[in-house]
Amino acid sequence: MGTNTANETDATEATDEAPKEAPQTPEPAKALPQADGPEDDLADDEPAPAPAPSGVGQGAAALVAAALGLIGLSGGWLGTVAAARESLIGQLNTSQGAGVARQVQEVYGDSWKTTALVAGAFALAALVVGAATLLRPAFGAPDRVQAPWITSVAWAGVALGAIGLVLAVAKYTDLFLGLPSTS
Numbered sequence: 694m695g696t697n698t699a700n701e702t703d704a705t706e707a708t709d710e711a712p713k714e715a716p717q718t719p720e721p722a723k724a725l726p727q728a729d730g731p732e733d734d735l736a737d738d739e740p741a742p743a744p745a746p747s748g749v750g751q752g753a754a755a756l757v758a759a760a761l762g763l764i765g766l767s768g769g770w771l772g773t774v775a776a777a778r779e780s781l782i783g784q785l786n787t788s789q790g791a792g793v794a795r796q797v798q799e800v801y802g803d804s805w806k807t808t809a810l811v812a813g814a815f816a817l818a819a820l821v822v823g824a825a826t827l828l829r830p831a832f833g834a835p836d837r838v839q840a841p842w843i844t845s846v847a848w849a850g851v852a853l854g855a856i857g858l859v860l861a862v863a864k865y866t867d868l869f870l871g872l873p874s875t876s
Contacts, residue, residue: 748840751826755846758823762853765816766860772811776804806865813861819854823847 768776783799791799826847830839863869 748843751829751839752843752846754822754826754829755843755850758819758826758850759846759853760850761815761819761822762850762857765812765814765819765854765857768808768812769815772808772815775811776808779807780804805870809861809864813858813865816854816857816861819850820858821854823850823854827851 780800780803783801783803787796787799827844830837860869
């Protein structure tokens with residue numbers, strides 16, 4: 694039995710020898726001193742700085758300019774519908790006894806010019822939107838650099854608009870694919 698008591702006392706001594714740590718409580722945070730000077734009054738009244746613009750509007754405008762330029766080259770659906778309407782009006786206004794030159798002009802010539810006008814309007818819109826997109830940083834925030842892709846797409850819209858406008862004027866004035874001679 695003597696061995697049992699020796700082991701028990703050794704176990705109790707081992708636990709008593711371990712230093713017990715007192716639970717630590719965090720120190721309260723020290724309050725920063727508040728100054729009552731005029732600088733603090735101004736700092737409270739100033740609005741927070743506005744976030745920097747992301748350029749989403751300029752990117753959208755550049756894409757719209759490029760799309761309008763493509764429509765200006767092709768005439769688009771609206772040009773096709775306007776040309777068909779003008780052709781129908783020409784057929785209704787032309788009598789059976791009219792000369793061939795007048796029939797060709799009324800049925801085909803006027804619709805061709807209508808297509809050219811619609812395409813020219815889209816091309817002009819592409820030029821205006823593209824140029825406005827390129828000039829926007831100069832008037833809005835000159836220190837802010839425009840994203841390179843926005844500049845590239847806006848230039849594409851301007852180029853497509855310029856080409857479309859030249860082609861529309863050439864179609865309207867019969868420099869490009871004019872009506873055939875009927876004489």
